[in-house]
């Protein structure tokens with residue numbers, strides 16, 4: 605039986621947003637955002653270009669302070685941003701190990717190679733990032749989701765960007781399994797992910 609279905613319904617939320625509002629460049633982006641996300645739940649943040657999806661994710665991760673409202677993160681969090689800070693001079697395996705170390709979860713070479721296999725890059729481990737396509741670079745960033753001891757709350761900005769359909773399917777399967785195991789995730793996307801599990805949605809409108 606999946607772990608999530610055995611969790612008590614009273615399990616504390618992994619994320620709480622209370623009346624959160626944010627402005628950027630003097631423009632109000634969103635206000636009154638209320639969310640209680642529990643272990644085993646996936647939240648898809650939707651909205652037009654410029655509606656504030658990335659801004660909301662950055663608030664959740666503590667990278668920016670909201671104009672109003674309260675954010676409570678109840679679990680360790682992994683953030684993979686829209687532009688995930690990849691270094692052209694690093695090899696694929698160096699980049700993955702460096703991302704993990706920066707997030708405070710150093711991994712062995714074996715762990716990194718094992719995480720590169722599901723994203724189809726195990727044969728490319730020695731290539732420099734500068735030699736990769738946009739979709740392959742996104743795969744390097746997403747390989748963190750297959751490392752051991754991955755945090756329980758994932759915050760993923762446009763994880764589908766530049767991915768082919770096969771990799772989009774694999775990412776959806778990984779998200780489904782994560783939720784089955786009691787993890788939770790917040791993600792933005794302009795397209796639906798081919799998820800097996802039900803997904804909650806939050807739409808940011810234009811103010």
Ligand SMILES: Nc1ncnc2c1ncn2[C@@H]1O[C@H](COP(=O)(O)OP(=O)(O)OP(=O)(O)O)[C@@H](O)[C@H]1O
Pocket residue numbers: 628629633651652653654655656657658659660
């Ligand atoms: N550093 C900044 N200074 C001023 N304005 C900013 C800054 N960062 C973002 N903005 C503005 O905030 C608004 C929301 O941006 P954000 O990136 O959150 O939108 P988004 O919904 O993620 O868009 P997209 O779908 O295009 O990725 C945009 O109008 C953008 O111009």
